[in-house]
Amino acid sequence: MTAGDPYRTVEGDDMSVSSNAKYPIAVLLGLAYIWLAIAFWGWYVMNLPINEFLLETFARQGHDISYRISIIAHDALVNVLLAAPFAIALASVKPLNNWSCVFVAVATAFVGSYWSVELSSLPLLIRSWSFWAGVCMTVVSLPLAYLAAKSFGIQSEIE
Numbered sequence: 001m002t003a004g005d006p007y008r009t010v011e012g013d014d015m016s017v018s019s020n021a022k023y024p025i026a027v028l029l030g031l032a033y034i035w036l037a038i039a040f041w042g043w044y045v046m047n048l049p050i051n052e053f054l055l056e057t058f059a060r061q062g063h064d065i066s067y068r069i070s071i072i073a074h075d076a077l078v079n080v081l082l083a084a085p086f087a088i089a090l091a092s093v094k095p096l097n098n099w100s101c102v103f104v105a106v107a108t109a110f111v112g113s114y115w116s117v118e119l120s121s122l123p124l125l126i127r128s129w130s131f132w133a134g135v136c137m138t139v140v141s142l143p144l145a146y147l148a149a150k151s152f153g154i155q156s157e158i159e
Contacts, residue, residue: 026090026101030108033086033142038113040082050074072133079141080148087145091154102146106139113138 045051051071058067090096090105113134117125125131 022095022101023104025093026096026104027108029086029089029096030105030142031112033083033105034109034112034138037079037082037109037141044078068129072137075133076137076141079137080145083141083145084149087142087149088154090146091149102143106142109142110135110138 054067054070054074058064058070086105087102090101095101
């Protein structure tokens with residue numbers, strides 16, 4: 001790696017991320033986050049019966065609003081926990097430790113989540129509360145995890 005490389009700078013023995021590489025790295029973090037979330041949820045839904053438990057406890061007893069609130073709260077918490085490692089990575093690397101990089105990672109995660117949705121299905125999806133809950137969780141989980149990381153004092157240790 002040379003000092004003229006636009007993606008890295010070499011200062012003595014320390015190698016650091018330059019500002020030229022911060023957005024591609026934020027894109028990679030967003031893709032990695034959404035890949036992990038999709039893989040995890042695929043496994044989680046098949047192996048843990050939380051949805052069935054909440055359906056039995058609330059929805060089948062006539063408490064539809066309670067079911068929706070509990071499933072959204074559960075899913076939001078799980079999504080923020082899934083986003084935490086990526087938020088910590090954003091907060092720990094100085095050039096990535098800003099809201100523009102968080103926005104790039106979130107936008108990438110959103111596109112990664114919904115790129116395969118057929119346009120003909122949008123009218124049906126737009127009327128579904130679960131679609132909007134998923135959109136909100138995709139857009140809000142990483143920023144909430146980033147705020148939590150910052151509030152716990154995660155400092156930019158890598159230049």
